Amino acid sequence: MDQELRNSPPAPLAPVAFDISKPFETALDNGLRVVIVESKRLPIVSFRLSFHSGDIDDPQGNIGLTSAMTNLMTEGTDNYTSLQLAEKVERLGASLSANSSYDFTTVAASSLSFYASSMLDMMAEITLRPTFPENEVDLYRRNTVEHLKFQRSQPPFLAAEQAARAIYGDHPYARVSPTPADIEKITTAALKKFRQQRLIPNNAIFMVVGDVDRDEILGQIKERFGDWETGSKPEPVNVELPSANGSRCIVVDRSGSAQSNIVIANRATARLTADYFPILVMNQVLGAGASSRVFMNLREEKGYTYGAYTRLDLKRLAGDFEATAEVRNDVTGESLKEFFYELERIRTDLVGDEELADAKNFLTGVFPIRAETQEGLTNLLLNQKLYGLDEDYLQAYRSNVNAVTAEQVLDAAKKYVRPDEASIIIVGDAEAVVPAAAEYAPSVEIYDTEGSMRTDN
Amino acid sequence: MSETFKLSPFEIEEFTLANGLRVVLNPDNEIPVVSLAVYYNVGSRNERDDRTGFAHLFEHMMFQGSANVPKAGHFQYIMKAGGTMNGTTSSERTNYFETLPASQLPLALWLESDRMRSLAVTQENLDNQREAVKEEKRLRYDNQPYGQIFDLINEMIYKNFANSHSTIGSMEHLDAASVEDVQDFFRVYYAPNNAVLSLSGAFDIDEAKRLIEFYFGDISSQPLPSELDVSEPDEVALTFREWEDPLAPFPAFLIGWKIPKRRSHEFNALYLAGKILYDGDSSRLYQKLVKGDESVIQLFGFTDERRGPSSIFIGAIPKPEEDLSAIRETIMNEISDLATHGPTPSEMEKIENQLVNDAVRMRQSSMSRAQQLAEYALYDGDPKLINTDLDELLAISAEQIRMAVAHFLNTENRSLLSVVPAGQG
Numbered sequence: 001m002d003q004e005l006r007n008s009p010p011a012p013l014a015p016v017a018f019d020i021s022k023p024f025e026t027a028l029d030n031g032l033r034v035v036i037v038e039s040k041r042l043p044i045v046s047f048r049l050s051f052h053s054g055d056i057d058d059p060q061g062n063i064g065l066t067s068a069m070t071n072l073m074t075e076g077t078d079n080y081t082s083l084q085l086a087e088k089v090e091r092l093g094a095s096l097s098a099n100s101s102y103d104f105t106t107v108a109a110s111s112l113s114f115y116a117s118s119m120l121d122m123m124a125e126i127t128l129r130p131t132f133p134e135n136e137v138d139l140y141r142r143n144t145v146e147h148l149k150f151q152r153s154q155p156p157f158l159a160a161e162q163a164a165r166a167i168y169g170d171h172p173y174a175r176v177s178p179t180p181a182d183i184e185k186i187t188t189a190a191l192k193k194f195r196q197q198r199l200i201p202n203n204a205i206f207m208v209v210g211d212v213d214r215d216e217i218l219g220q221i222k223e224r225f226g227d228w229e230t231g232s233k234p235e236p237v238n239v240e241l242p243s244a245n246g247s248r249c250i251v252v253d254r255s256g257s258a259q260s261n262i263v264i265a266n267r268a269t270a271r272l273t274a275d276y277f278p279i280l281v282m283n284q285v286l287g288a289g290a291s292s293r294v295f296m297n298l299r300e301e302k303g304y305t306y307g308a309y310t311r312l313d314l315k316r317l318a319g320d321f322e323a324t325a326e327v328r329n330d331v332t333g334e335s336l337k338e339f340f341y342e343l344e345r346i347r348t349d350l351v352g353d354e355e356l357a358d359a360k361n362f363l364t365g366v367f368p369i370r371a372e373t374q375e376g377l378t379n380l381l382l383n384q385k386l387y388g389l390d391e392d393y394l395q396a397y398r399s400n401v402n403a404v405t406a407e408q409v410l411d412a413a414k415k416y417v418r419p420d421e422a423s424i425i426i427v428g429d430a431e432a433v434v435p436a437a438a439e440y441a442p443s444v445e446i447y448d449t450e451g452s453m454r455t456d457n
Numbered sequence: 458m459s460e461t462f463k464l465s466p467f468e469i470e471e472f473t474l475a476n477g478l479r480v481v482l483n484p485d486n487e488i489p490v491v492s493l494a495v496y497y498n499v500g501s502r503n504e505r506d507d508r509t510g511f512a513h514l515f516e517h518m519m520f521q522g523s524a525n526v527p528k529a530g531h532f533q534y535i536m537k538a539g540g541t542m543n544g545t546t547s548s549e550r551t552n553y554f555e556t557l558p559a560s561q562l563p564l565a566l567w568l569e570s571d572r573m574r575s576l577a578v579t580q581e582n583l584d585n586q587r588e589a590v591k592e593e594k595r596l597r598y599d600n601q602p603y604g605q606i607f608d609l610i611n612e613m614i615y616k617n618f619a620n621s622h623s624t625i626g627s628m629e630h631l632d633a634a635s636v637e638d639v640q641d642f643f644r645v646y647y648a649p650n651n652a653v654l655s656l657s658g659a660f661d662i663d664e665a666k667r668l669i670e671f672y673f674g675d676i677s678s679q680p681l682p683s684e685l686d687v688s689e690p691d692e693v694a695l696t697f698r699e700w701e702d703p704l705a706p707f708p709a710f711l712i713g714w715k716i717p718k719r720r721s722h723e724f725n726a727l728y729l730a731g732k733i734l735y736d737g738d739s740s741r742l743y744q745k746l747v748k749g750d751e752s753v754i755q756l757f758g759f760t761d762e763r764r765g766p767s768s769i770f771i772g773a774i775p776k777p778e779e780d781l782s783a784i785r786e787t788i789m790n791e792i793s794d795l796a797t798h799g800p801t802p803s804e805m806e807k808i809e810n811q812l813v814n815d816a817v818r819m820r821q822s823s824m825s826r827a828q829q830l831a832e833y834a835l836y837d838g839d840p841k842l843i844n845t846d847l848d849e850l851l852a853i854s855a856e857q858i859r860m861a862v863a864h865f866l867n868t869e870n871r872s873l874l875s876v877v878p879a880g881q882g
Contacts, residue, residue, distance in 0.1 A: 006571070006672065007525050009534060010563035016489035016659060041487055042817050043462070074738075082748070086738035091803060093810025112814055114462070139751055146707075146754045146776055153602040153706040256703050256880065258600040259592070291529070291536040300529045303588030306596050326596045358537035365539005365558050372488050373821040 018368040020394045023207075023381060024214055030230050031202030034221055035385060037209040039374065045116050045210030046378045049107040049123060050386055052203050054100050056172035056317070057234045061185070064178030065194050066105060068140060068186045070098035073107070073195075075136040078129040082136060089122055096122050102173060103316040104386055105198070110375065113211035117220050124224040127199055132191040145180045152449050155261040155326070155427040158252045161451055163265040166250065166423035167320050169242030200231035205385050209378045241267070241318055244421040249441030253430035254449055260332045260428035264323040264339055268416040271314040271387050277400045278408035279312055279416060284359035285409065286310050286346050286417070287323060291358070294323060294342050302338065304331045312416065316387070321416050329428060333436030336424065340440070343422075346413040350406045364398040464816060466844040467826070470662060471834070476678040477650025480669055481830045481840040483657040485823065491658035492823035493565040494554040495573070496831040498653075499646035501624040502548045502687060502765075510590070510626015511634055513546040515642050517586040519553060520544070524575035528582055531568055538564050546624055549763055550835060556824050559659040563668055569654070570672035573647060578639045587631055594625045602704040606772075606874055610713045613695040613872035614768050619687050621694065648679035655831040655840070658823035687765030689715060693872045701879035707754070709876040710781055711772040712788070716865050719762035720837070726853050726861035727769055728760050730795060732811065733804050733858070735771060741791050742771070750787065752779045764836055769866070781875070792866045799859030809851060816847045 023037045055066050074096065075082040089096045094111030096119065107127050109119045151157040161176050168174035206225065208217055244267065269275065287294040287310025298308035308325035323343065327335045351359075371377045384393045426433050430446055438444050446454045470482040501512045522528040535542040540557035555565050598604040608623035615621035654673070656665055693715050717723040735742050735758030746753040758771040775784050800808075819825045826843075834840040842849075 006567065010567050012538070012558075012560040012564065013562060013664075015558070015560045018489050042820060044814075044817055044821075083739065083744060087803070087807075090737045090739045091807045091810060093807070093812070093814035112810070112817065139748075142751070142776075143747075143754060150706055150754065150774070153704060155600065258595040289532075289536055291533040296529060299589055300585065303585040304592070306589055306593040326592065326600070328592060328595065358533070361539050362536045363539075365561075366541060367539075368488055368558065369490050369539075369541060369556050372490055372823065373818075 020371060020377070020380070022391070022395070026218070028201065028222060028226055030226065030228055032225055032228065033205045033385070034218060035205060035207045035381065036212070036214050036217060037377070037381065038212060038214055039209060040211050042374075043113045043211050044374060045111060045113045045119075045208065045212055046374050047109040047119060047123060048205075048207040048378060048382050049127060050205050050207070050382060051105040051199060052103075052386065053198055053234050054103040054105055055175070056102050056237050057198070058172070059194070062190060062194075063175065063182040065186060065190060066100045066198070067178070068144075068183075069191050069195055069198070070100045070105060072132050072136055072140055072191060073098045073126040073130045075140070076131045076133040077125045078131060079125060082133075085122070085126070092118060094119055096126070098126060116210075116212055116217065120220050120224055128228060130195060132188045132195075134188050137186060137188050137191065141183050141186060144183045148177060148180055148183070151177065155254060155257065155259075158254065158427045158449055159261045159263045159324075159425050162250050162252060162425045162447065163263045163320075163322065163423065166248055166425065167265055167267050168318070171239045171241050171318070172237060173315065173318060197231060198234065200233070201225065201228045202230045203233045205382070207378065207382055207385070209374055209381065237317065244418070246421060247441050248423040249437050249444045250423060250425045250447060251430050251434055251437055251444055252425070252427040252447045252449060253454065254427055255429055257329070257428040259326045260329055260426050260433050261326050262324065262332065262335060262339070263425040264336075264343070264419070264422050265425065266321050266418040266422040268312055268319040268321045269314060270318050271316060273314070275412050275415065276314075278404050278412035279314075280363060281356070281359050281401065281404045282346065282409045282412040283310055283312050284363055285351050285355055286342065286413070289362065293346070294325075294339065297338050297342060298325055298327070298335060302331075302334070304328070304335045304338070308339075321418070329432040332426065332428065332433045333439060336436065336440050340419055343417050343419045347410070347417055351409050353406070356406050356409065360401050360404065363401045367398055462813070464820075464847065469830070469841055469843070471840055472666075474649065474670065474674055476674065476676055477648070478673050478676070479653045479834055481653065481655040481834050482662055482665055483655070483826055483830055484660060484662055485657060485826070486659045488823070489559040489659045490556055490823055491559045491562050491565070491656065491660050492554065492556040492827040493569060494552060494655045494824070494827040494831045495569050496550050496552045496653045496655075496835045497647055498651045498835055499551055500547050500549045501622065501626075502619040503646065503682070503685060504622070504626075506618055506622075507630060508626075508634060508638065509622045509630045510624070511630070511638065511642065512551055513624055513626065514587065514590050514631060514634055515639060516544045516546045516551050517590055518578060518583065518639055519572050519576065521582040521586060522577045523572040524577060525571050526568060531572070534564060534568055540565070548620065548624060552828065552831065554824060554828065562660055562665065566668050566672045570676065573649060573652070573673065574676045576643050576647070578636050578643070580636050583634070583636055583639060587634065590631060591628060594628070598625055600704070602706060603702060603709060603876060604704070605702070606700065606711050606876060607770075609698065609700055610711050610770070610872055610874045611768070613698055613874060614693050614713050614715050615689060615766065616694040617687060617689050619685060620689060620763070620766060644679060645682050648681075649673060649676045650678040651681060653831045653834040655827045655834065657827040657830065687763075689766040691715065691870055693870050695872060696868075697873050697875070699875045699877055701877050703879050705876055705878040705880070707774055707777055708781060708878060709772065709774040710785065711770060711874045711876070712785070713768050713770045713872045713874075714866055715870045716767050716769055718765055718767055720849075722853065722857060723861045723865065724760070724762065724767055725850055726857045727865060729808050729850065729853055730858050730862050730866070731758055731760055731769055732808055733795065733800050734758060734791065739807070741795070742788060745787055745791060746773065746784060750784075752776060752784055785873070792862060796859060796863035796866065799855045805855050812847060812850050
């Protein structure tokens with residue numbers, strides 16, 4: 001009888017509720033929004049100070065300034081040299097960093113909670129009083145130029161560079177990294193001025209999650225950031241996105257490659273879209289995970305690749321759909337064929353009830369797993385605030401997923417998965433892959449690993 | 458650091474089923490998720506010399522179906538229940554793990570027990586996964602600049618084949634693997650008495666015990682494989698090798714030392730010495746080479762912990778015009794300084810806070826807890842070490858660090874791999 005019971009999957013136990021409580025939110029007089037979540041579970045704390053400006057807001061003629069600024073904020077301030085700063089933070093066993101994405105700039109810190117006030121000191125130091133010393137800026141320039149060369153040895157970078165260009169044209173989203181010439185232009189003076197203009201309280205959110213007392217931590221934030229002067233927000237980026245320009249095929253010739261890195265990409269939509277939940281479910285069916293269609297097809301059935309996936313990268317102003325896999329050279333053509341088969345199928349056939357339910361169950365089930373660690377919870381909350389999602393976004397997330405219908409999935413696929421407009425990017429040995437690629441586009445453009453079009457063909 | 462700070466001990470219950478399966482339970486109801494980890498006492502160190510890569514290929518086969526679970530059904534059952542899962546293979550062990558909503562505990566146990574009881578192997582599935590593994594090898598090793606250097610240096614450090622050969626294996630050996638090989642490997646190594654099951658997260662202890670007995674209790678045990686000899690002489694197999702890397706854009710080097718096994722005082726001391734030498738922007742070598750001399754683009758280091766002889770690595774990608782031997786001399790000088798004067802009080806304070814911080818953060822995730830418990834149970838026979846491992850590391854003194862560095866980070870047990878770019882430009 002035991003044996004029989006073990007022949008099929010067991011029923012689940014009673015479900016256990018999971019809720020994320022809404023955070024406390026207030027604002028300082030200078031406009032700095034402060035969001036606090038008290039969590040006494042473990043003696044740790046996470047801080048984020050995030051700004052609604054990012055790499056796409058780099059000034060004309062000073063591309064790369066935002067990322068240079070974030071990299072150099074920890075390299076010297078009014079009261080600490082680069083070394084003193086690193087020693088102070090690491091001696092507390094803590095972490096402190098600044099980074100930028102296309103849309104946002106974030107100063108992040110985390111530590112044991114009994115060092116919270118020291119970490120707030122250090123966050124204030126690098127945000128309000130960085131000095132961008134000449135020698136550190138010089139070292140940054142030289143190291144970054146070498147790093148840019150290094151990136152060109154890596155297929156994922158080469159594929160991302162071409163995909164972004166194909167999708168975003170002249171828009172700043174087309175830049176996956178600055179050029180060496182951009183880097184040469186970065187100076188101490190430019191960084192100081194830019195820091196003052198961009199890191200302003202009235203364009204920022206200060207988030208605290210962890211073992212803190214709300215009033216006490218709010219008081220400490222006020223002490224350090226209350227006198228911070230307001231400024232004017234950056235002008236919104238005003239560059240036309242290119243209209244869909246038909247299918248292109250771009251091969252980046254990386255001779256001696258053992259694999260082809262394939263990216264099939266088209267423009268999709270911005271993060272704040274009414275279609276968000278249908279898109280999420282659609283992508284789960286199509287390619288987000290190891291039980292999705294493209295993985296089951298290209299890996300589990302065909303053995304062409306270690307992993308095949310699709311993703312939707314929805315940014316503040318625009319977004320893109322990408323299907324990706326790294327395959328052995330001699331199945332490049334077959335892999336394209338299977339990808340296009342799946343991209344067409346999701347656009348033409350209604351997804352079945354079971355497959356739809358499976359995708360939703362995954363998305364709702366992993367939600368508490370994503371919130372299990374403090375960093376995970378912090379990131380969920382920060383994204384909600386940065387994108388200006390609904391107040392009950394995290395609370396309603398699972399019911400919104402569950403409300404998605406098969407018709408909405410089909411509709412989302414038709415709108416955002418566009419094989420007719422997609423560009424195919426292949427990084428690999430051109431000799432090996434061009435013949436296969438040529439079957440999928442009227443012409444094949446060949447680039448070198450420096451990002452330039454080859455003129456000899 | 459607060460003198461009064463003390464982490465509360467984990468609640469742990471351990472027992473062994475009649476068939477020899479060791480079970481560790483760690484209830485923690487904070488978040489309604491549960492993580493299950495199954496660790497098998499088999500890794501690449503157990504491989505035959507004509508079947509390198511087999512333990513890892515076998516790991517893939519564990520997702521290809523069993524008596525009641527179809528091919529790839531494992532992924533699908535877990536994902537449609539809202540869970541995440543994976544498996545990994547190292548020299549030491551092969552592990553399988555999943556995190557699920559707490560209500561799905563029976564599903565996780567059913568899936569793990571079905572494949573422990575009745576793995577189904579077909580030629581077609583083996584051929585398919587062989588191809589997936591070859592693509593994994595190309596992706597992670599063959600098509601990556603510097604992708605092969607860690608496998609190469611292990612062949613230089615270790616003399617014993619069990620330790621020296623790579624986990625990903627060779628294409629020829631992967632091609633040679635047969636269905637019979639898979640069946641034999643399953644019978645010998647995937648027996649309940651050669652495994653540990655650990656569970657951490659939101660569950661009821663009595664219910665978990667009942668379910669584990671129900672799903673795993675009547676899986677047959679097997680004669681245990683014979684003890685493996687992983688012993689090594691002190692000296693390395695090869696002290697120098699030059700490697701032409703067709704994909705590397707710059708010259709680089711990797712230094713590796715053979716050191717004592719994990720959890721020995723010496724290993725722990727060297728793990729902490731590593732933190733002082735290469736962890737973080739305030740570390741000695743970062744300050745000397747990336748700052749100071751400004752000669753290096755990228756600096757890295759880590760320890761590879763094994764139950765037998767282990768290793769510690771320091772590597773650098775220097776700027777193109779730099780003299781590599783001068784950089785290595787700087788590294789060796791800094792090591793000599795640490796061997797002579799030992800860590801500073803401020804370095805010891807840094808280590809202490811970092812260890813406490815890491816220990817607290819590890820506790821957040823049910824998966825981290827389940828894995829750590831399984832590892833201690835499998836390697837040391839004592840999952841409760843999770844309650845004392847922090848104290849074990851904090852007890853290492855500055856003088857012990859100095860002595861371990863002086864004794865082990867010298868040139869006799871050191872291998873140097875020099876990477877030369879050999880691309881067509």
